[in-house]
Amino acid sequence: MAKTIDVSDLDIYYGSFKAVEDVTLTMASRSVTALIGPSGCGKSSFLRSLNRMHEVIPGARVEGKVIMDGRGLYDVDVDPVLVRRDIGMVFQRPNPFPTMSIADNVLAGKRLNGKRMNRAEAAEIVERALVSANLWNEVKDRLRKPGASLSGGQQQRLCIARALAVEPQVLLMDEPCSALDPISTTAIEDLIHTLKERYTIVIVTHNMQQAARVSDTTAFFNLAGAGRPGHLIESGSTPKIFSTPDNPATEAYISGRFG
Amino acid sequence: MWSTGTATQQTSQTGRRTVADPFFAGLTRAAATVILLALAGVAAFLCSEAWPAVTAPSDRIAGGDGLVAYLWPLVFGTLLAAALALAISAPLAIGVALFISHFAPRRLALLISYVVDLLAAVPSVVYGLWGIFYLAPKLSHIYSWLADHVGWLPLFAGPASVTGRTILTAGVVLAVMTLPVISALSREVFLQTPRLQEEAALALGATRWEMIRMAVLPQGRSGVVSATMLGLGRALGETMAVALVLSASGLVTFNLISTDNPSTIAANIALQFPEATGIQVNTLVASGLALFVITFVVNFAARGLVARSSKSEGS
Ligand SMILES: Nc1ncnc2c1ncn2[C@@H]1O[C@H](COP(=O)(O)OP(=O)(O)OP(=O)(O)O)[C@@H](O)[C@H]1O
Ligand SMILES: [Mg+2]
Numbered sequence: 001m002a003k004t005i006d007v008s009d010l011d012i013y014y015g016s017f018k019a020v021e022d023v024t025l026t027m028a029s030r031s032v033t034a035l036i037g038p039s040g041c042g043k044s045s046f047l048r049s050l051n052r053m054h055e056v057i058p059g060a061r062v063e064g065k066v067i068m069d070g071r072g073l074y075d076v077d078v079d080p081v082l083v084r085r086d087i088g089m090v091f092q093r094p095n096p097f098p099t100m101s102i103a104d105n106v107l108a109g110k111r112l113n114g115k116r117m118n119r120a121e122a123a124e125i126v127e128r129a130l131v132s133a134n135l136w137n138e139v140k141d142r143l144r145k146p147g148a149s150l151s152g153g154q155q156q157r158l159c160i161a162r163a164l165a166v167e168p169q170v171l172l173m174d175e176p177c178s179a180l181d182p183i184s185t186t187a188i189e190d191l192i193h194t195l196k197e198r199y200t201i202v203i204v205t206h207n208m209q210q211a212a213r214v215s216d217t218t219a220f221f222n223l224a225g226a227g228r229p230g231h232l233i234e235s236g237s238t239p240k241i242f243s244t245p246d247n248p249a250t251e252a253y254i255s256g257r258f259g
Numbered sequence: 260m261w262s263t264g265t266a267t268q269q270t271s272q273t274g275r276r277t278v279a280d281p282f283f284a285g286l287t288r289a290a291a292t293v294i295l296l297a298l299a300g301v302a303a304f305l306c307s308e309a310w311p312a313v314t315a316p317s318d319r320i321a322g323g324d325g326l327v328a329y330l331w332p333l334v335f336g337t338l339l340a341a342a343l344a345l346a347i348s349a350p351l352a353i354g355v356a357l358f359i360s361h362f363a364p365r366r367l368a369l370l371i372s373y374v375v376d377l378l379a380a381v382p383s384v385v386y387g388l389w390g391i392f393y394l395a396p397k398l399s400h401i402y403s404w405l406a407d408h409v410g411w412l413p414l415f416a417g418p419a420s421v422t423g424r425t426i427l428t429a430g431v432v433l434a435v436m437t438l439p440v441i442s443a444l445s446r447e448v449f450l451q452t453p454r455l456q457e458e459a460a461l462a463l464g465a466t467r468w469e470m471i472r473m474a475v476l477p478q479g480r481s482g483v484v485s486a487t488m489l490g491l492g493r494a495l496g497e498t499m500a501v502a503l504v505l506s507a508s509g510l511v512t513f514n515l516i517s518t519d520n521p522s523t524i525a526a527n528i529a530l531q532f533p534e535a536t537g538i539q540v541n542t543l544v545a546s547g548l549a550l551f552v553i554t555f556v557v558n559f560a561a562r563g564l565v566a567r568s569s570k571s572e573g574s
Contacts, residue, residue, distance in 0.1 A: 056461055058365075085464030095455040099477040108473060109463035159459070166463065 002029035002200045003069045003086075003169040005050060010064035011229075012045045012054060019045045021229035023064075025219055027170075032192060032201045034211040034238065037221030038253065042230030043204045044092075046221070047172050050202065051087035052080040068169070085113070088163035092175040094155035096147030096162070103143040105158055106130060109166040125165055133161035134191045153184025160191065170200040177210065189214050208254055212242050220250045302551065309545035312538060319538050322509075329542060330549055332511045336426065336521030337550065340501065341494040343430025343515070348438040349487050355438070356445035361471060372446065379439035387503030390432040391424065395504065398431065399423030402516040413513055420518045424506040427515040429523075432500050437490035444489065448482030449475050484565045488558055495525070495554055502526040524550040 005027045012020035020042035027033040027050075035043045048054040049062045052073060066073040073083050088109075096105045106126045110117065117125070126143065130136040135157040139150070147158055156176060163171060173192075177185040192201060192214045205211050211218055219235035234247045245251045317325030355375065359368045399421060406417030452475045460470040476483075507522035522530075524546045535543055 051462065053458065053462055056458065081464050081466050083464075084462055089462040091455065091458065091462075093455060095453075095459040097456065097459065097473060097477070108460075112463060112465050112469055162463065 002198060004029045005170060005200065005202075006065075006067040007050070008065045008067075010046070010049065010062060010066065012042060012049050012062050013060065014045075014057065015059040017227075018229040020049075020221075021231055023232045025232055025235055027200060027202050028217065029200045030196060030198070031216040032196050032203060032214050033217045033219060034215035035202065035204045035219050035221060036206070036208070036211050036253070037230070037233075038223070039206075040226075040230070041221040041223045043221055044174050045230075047174055047202060047204055048089075050170070050172055051089055052083045053089060055080065085109070085166055086168055087170040087172060088166065088168035090156070090159050090163055090171065090173040090176050092178055094152055094159050094179070096150070096155050096158050098146060098148040100147055101144045102139050102147050102150070102158060105147040106161050106165050108162060113166070129161040129165040130158075132164050132191075132195070133157045134187055135161055151184075153180045153187070156180060156184070156188065157191070160188070164195075168199070170202070171195065173201065173203040175204050175206065178206065185210070208242075208256075212238060218242070220245070220247075220253060222249055222253070305544060305548040305551060308541060309548045310541070312541035312545040315538050315541070320542055321539060326542065326545060330546055332509050332521045333524045333527050333546055334549055334553065335511050336507070337495055337523040337525070337553065339513075339521065340426055340429050340433060340505075340523050341491055343427060344433030344437055344494040345487065345491055347431060347434035348490060349441060351434070352438045352441035352486075352490070353445055353483060355442040356449055357471060357475070359442075359446050360449035361467065361475065372443075375439045375442055375446075377439075378435070379443060383436060383497060383499045384503070386432050386436050387500035390428060390500060390504035394431060395423035395428050397423070398425075398428050402427070405516060414515050416514045417517055419516050420506075422506060422518075424504055424520075425516050425518070426505065426520040429501050429505045429520075430515075432504050433494045433497055436497060436500060437494050440493055441483075441486045441490040444486035445479065445483050448479040448486070451482075452478055481565050484561055488561055491557060491561075492554060495550065495557070497523075498525040498529045502529045 007026070008024045010020065010023040011018060023046060025033075035047065037043055045054060050066060050073075054060050054062060062074065064074075068086075072078065097108060100108065103122075103126045106129050107117075107122055110122075110125060127136060127140075130139065135154060138154060139145075139158075142149075147155065150158060156179070160171075160176070177188050180188065189210065192203065195201060196216075203211075203214065215238045217235060218238045218241040220233045220241065221230050222233045223230040234241070234245060234250055236245075241250060242254060245254065312320065312326055315326075317323070317328075320326050320329050322329050355371070359371050359375075363371060399419065402415075402417075402419035402423060402425065405415040406419040409415050410417050456474040456478065457470055460473040465473055501523050502525075505520055505522060505526060506518065507526070508519045509522060510519040511521055512519055528543050528547060531539070532543055
């Protein structure tokens with residue numbers, strides 16, 4: 001199920017503004033890759049370029065290669081819609097569909113594939129996804145209630161369940177815990193631990209402890225100054241990056257001696 | 260020093276607020292009361308002026324069969340013309356609004372929005388003239404074709420009107436008039452869709468149309484219904500265009516393309532009022548009261564429908 005993503009020489013643009021320059025990075029399957037770096041260095045832009053969500057912003061485009069499973073995601077004959085079905089995404093702010101019930105939220109992506117499901121199948125998919133997202137016990141008695149009736153942390157896990165229900169190859173998470181309390185955060189970190197046995201996970205985080213706790217590989221992004229593009233400074237196994245990074249800027253950022 | 264400074268600032272702020280708050284509260288309450296009073300005043304006027312027609316013996320009402328027999332074809336015609344108009348304009352307007360908000364490139368979207376807004380500003384008499392001199396003759400050919408080929412449908416039973424000045428033509432003219440209202444408001448509603456919801460759908464692998472069905476339409480639904488209600492209001496009350504276009508005989512029929520057409524309340528008032536005297540005036544006012552009631556009933560029904568469907572979906 002899980003697939004490796006290879007990025008080479010990737011430039012990311014918003015109109016004429018180059019936000020990220022020349023990134024080459026491999027995100028291994030069945031592992032967690034953490035993207036860290038100061039605000040504005042292009043972590044979100046990079047993450048969104050991995051499932052072609054970047055280009056939904058008017059004027060936004062990328063140059064370079066993103067290869068998954070031997071196929072370039074930006075090849076001309078590749079449909080971005082199908083890419084997004086393979087590569088799920090969880091956003092910084094929980095965004096369940098407010099008018100849909102909890103169950104319908106989970107099934108939303110599944111229904112897009114146009115396949116008719118009977119009730120039993122649907123119920124099974126809902127249960128499996130919610131169990132995977134560690135939310136089942138809290139919502140199993142109110143699956144027909146609207147998604148907006150949950151707490152923020154529950155909503156975020158609902159969004160994770162929604163992304164898992166379509167059985168993606170890869171899961172991208174952009175600061176998934178930034179709006180959550182420590183307990184929900186722990187729940188989601190535990191979840192990431194179990195999910196990485198089946199998925200390739202890429203997570204953006206501002207929380208150094210979190211990166212150290214959940215990730216196998218860490219990639220540090222930085223930018224030289226305002227208006228300049230962000231760069232990948234270095235990447236490597238998380239223990240190494242956190243103990244003996246090659247670049248002094250990485251060391252400075254991790255130890256907090258950096259703006 | 261510092262603390263005193265902030266303290267005085269705070270008191271002056273709260274001091275101002277204690278004056279401002281009740282002032283604005285009172286202002287808004289007064290505005291709301293004025294609106295309700297105006298509405299009640301209109302209703303009271305209509306009722307008192309219509310009363311003589313209600314109590315009059317039936318042979319004194321135009322047509323000679325009493326008030327109900329007089330009003331019924333008008334009510335029917337009003338509802339039929341408005342229903343035809345909305346059946347045509349609502350889907351079209353929603354399509355235009357979606358095209359502007361989610362499909363068209365920016366410049367084209369701006370251009371279309373501008374044209375649509377312009378359409379809303381055209382006076383209704385212009386639409387009426389356009390209906391008589393351009394649309395009706397064109398449609399009459401279509402009507403005769405319809406009568407020949409799908410005449411077995413009661414709607415198109417014919418014989419087709421030669422002038423084309425039928426209730427369906429009136430409906431088409433009203434559709435053109437309501438389209439800008441509905442589409443301008445729907446467009447605003449669609450543009451309000453949170454970016455986060457749209458991206459949620461796209462990230463699940465939705466095509467643009469699927470994204471619209473998942474994120475844009477559900478959150479815009481009540482707004483679109485409100486927009487349609489405003490359009491309906493215009494269609495129900497439109498006077499000049501219908502009075503010009505429709506050649507009415509006062510018959511109650513679902514045959515949309517023949518020379519026998521029911522009139523609408525508003526057009527009927529406009530056409531009859533100049534020559535009306537005595538009880539005839541009261542009869543016309545009674546028809547106005549009927550229009551007033553229809554507008555209310557339709558509005559409440561639509562709102563109830565929205566409230567109920569959103570509740571059933573939520574639970
Ligand atoms: N929609 C957009 N249009 C134009 N420029 C943008 C847009 N989104 C981001 N940028 C620019 O791209 C650069 C990278 O932004 P990005 O959101 O990827 O940073 P980030 O590393 O995720 O920051 P943060 O940690 O604050 O989320 C920034 O300079 C930002 O101003
Ligand atoms: Mg970001």
